[in-house]
Amino acid sequence: MSKILYITANPKAKEQSFSLTLGEAFLNTYKELNPNDEIVNVDVYDMEVPLIDEVVFSAWGKFGQGLSFGELTSEEQHKVSVMNEILEQFLSADKYVLVTPLWNFSVPPMMKAYIDNICIAGKTFKYTENGPVGLLGGKKAVHIQARGGIYSEGPAAAVEMGDKYINAVLNFIGITDKESVIVEGMAAAPDKSENIKNDGIARAKEAAKRF
Numbered sequence: 001m002s003k004i005l006y007i008t009a010n011p012k013a014k015e016q017s018f019s020l021t022l023g024e025a026f027l028n029t030y031k032e033l034n035p036n037d038e039i040v041n042v043d044v045y046d047m048e049v050p051l052i053d054e055v056v057f058s059a060w061g062k063f064g065q066g067l068s069f070g071e072l073t074s075e076e077q078h079k080v081s082v083m084n085e086i087l088e089q090f091l092s093a094d095k096y097v098l099v100t101p102l103w104n105f106s107v108p109p110m111m112k113a114y115i116d117n118i119c120i121a122g123k124t125f126k127y128t129e130n131g132p133v134g135l136l137g138g139k140k141a142v143h144i145q146a147r148g149g150i151y152s153e154g155p156a157a158a159v160e161m162g163d164k165y166i167n168a169v170l171n172f173i174g175i176t177d178k179e180s181v182i183v184e185g186m187a188a189a190p191d192k193s194e195n196i197k198n199d200g201i202a203r204a205k206e207a208a209k210r211f
Contacts, residue, residue, distance in 0.1 A: 002094040003038045004030070009100045009111035011045040018146035018183055018197055022204040023099035026144060026181070029208035030097075040093070044110040049086065050079045052116050086117040091124070095140045095211065096175070102147040102162040102184075115169055124173040134174020141170050141178040142207055146200075148187030181207045 006027055014020040031039065050056060059076035069077060090096075100107045118124055125132050143166045151160035163180050170178050183200030186193040 001036050001038065002034070003040065003092060004095045004097060005040050005042050005090065005093040006097045007042040007044065007099065007111075007114070009044045009098075009108045009114070017101065018186055018200070019099050019101045019144055021197065022144050022146065022181060022183055022200050023097065025201040026097065026142070026204040026208045026211075029205040030211055033209060040089070042089070042114075044108075044114045048082055049110055049113045049117060050083050051113055055079050056083070083117045086114070087120055087123055090118045091136075093139070097142050097144065097211075098166055099144045100146075100162060100166070102145055102151065102160065105159045106161040107165060119169065119173065132172065134172055136174040137176070139175050139177070140211065141175050142211055143167070143170075143178070143180045144204060145180065145182050146186070147182065147184035150185050150188055152182065152184060179207055179210070 006023070008020060008023060010017050010020055012020070014024060027039065030037075055073075055075055056079055059072050059080050062072060062076070069080070072080065098111075100111055106112075121127060124136055125134050127133075143163055145163050145166075147160070147162075149156060151157055163182065167178065167180065170176075181200070181204050183196060183203075186196050189196070
């Protein structure tokens with residue numbers, strides 16, 4: 001039995017989101033094939049995700065000086081505790097499904113904030129004399145992304161930083177067994193959006209079978 005984190009980053013309703021529609025198709029297919037696996041839903045727009053701010057830096061600085069958790073302010077304790085809960089939940093999983101739209105060439109801000117909570121030295125990666133090394137080898141991930149325009153080819157491919165970013169993060173923390181399912185062009189060709197969506201759903205279901 002495996003534990004899967006289904007991580008979504010879109011405040012829209014599923015009916016208004018291509019990425020969430022594909023994600024649901026993926027998840028339903030996966031559940032049919034793996035009924036005993038544990039699925040944990042993580043909606044980064046419906047949970048507290050601490051930002052790395054002056055409070056967090058202050059807490060980390062105190063830890064660096066040898067102070068204990070009890071010597072932090074109540075605000076510092078709260079943020080550090082929530083960040084640790086997010087991290088431990090991430091570490092406990094065997095597989096990850098990340099579902100995001102492409103916003104302004106990248107991922108939504110709450111997904112970036114979530115990733116800031118899991119990229120922690122000594123937990124998901126470590127520093128060595130040869131550079132950082134990921135610690136989550138053996139785990140699997142899939143990134144499902146929806147793009148209104150066409151970014152897989154032409155000049156726009158150079159500015160697509162959403163899937164590239166997710167893949168860079170996964171590589172950094174040691175997850176090399178991964179796949180991307182991309183649906184794009186719905187806004188660029190609205191008359192073809194339904195066909196594009198249906199093709200994406202079919203590919204998402206196939207990816208679920210491989211997952």
